[in-house]
Amino acid sequence: MSIDKKIVDDLVANDVSFVTTVPCKQLAGVIDEVEARPEIFHIPSNKEDEGMGLCAGAFMGGKRPAIIMQNTAIGVTINTLATLTQYYRMPLPMIISYRGELREPVACQVEMAVHTKALLNQLNIPTYHFHKESDADELDAILKYTFMCNKPVAILTDASFWGGYGDQ
């Protein structure tokens, strides 16, 4: 089974039915899979804080949401995470491509990578780092944990997890 399919299978198995995405090359396969699944309403966002607003509304409407985005978005969404998702105590799995880690070809990506875990830590956001493909075995448990504790939870997926950057 492809890792893209496994990730989306875990979302569906945990009743996640409302997914917003901001594109990333590494997550392109997951986004395609989200779009293809009839169990999931896929709504692309123009910016990640907008996406977190959509997810907050969907949660209050009875759906389990998730957001798929790059780690640069942590810089964009700190206020939303603190004053909406956390303040109103809402669950939000965040499947994040962790750009700027080992095998990264674009130097600028490293500039946010070095802040990513520190910012998540400062926000008291539970954070999991997928480095090897087998790390994704925990996704099911992470999703259950997220909806148990009603918190935003970060799942960082680095280039090694995705098998590098292909031809770059």
Added chain:
Amino acid sequence: MIRSEILREIAPILHDQLVVCNIGLPSQELHMIDDNAKNFYMLGTMGLSSSIGLGLALAQDKTVISIDGDGSVLTNLGTLPTIANNVADNYILMIIDNGSYGSTGDQPTYAGKKTKLEKVAEACGCENVVVCKDVDTGKTLQAAIDSKKMTVIVVKCDSGNIKLPVITMDPVVIRDRFMKAVAS
């Protein structure tokens, strides 16, 4: 009319609907005029009233009205293409356009200058965009509810504020009672 006068006038219409209300004075005014479980007050996060409302409308069948401001829509302008391309016919975005950032001291917004939000919404692909005068807000809103078509209403009104206290309700209480009202 200023925003608080409009909210007072349309409160009987809002009373039966799910309302997501913008941060700051709009939420404080609605809270004072007609606090009830079907109101979701934003205590922070400027700009996301329209996004929260759209997510809620897409997730369930009841009518949802997002009360937003011109300044807040400008903060989250990316919301309009998302609304246009994800039609929810139980969703109404009502933009109270007073041309100013009311909660922060009535500084002028670009919507009060050259920018026309109704034209932005149309250019983004929103199909039912209605501009109304402050005195016509009630009948315009009721018509939008009755139409069962996703509608963006831009209410042109005067800037100005009344003095009133902040909302001290716990956010989890606001969210919990709102979710129970949504599910009921």
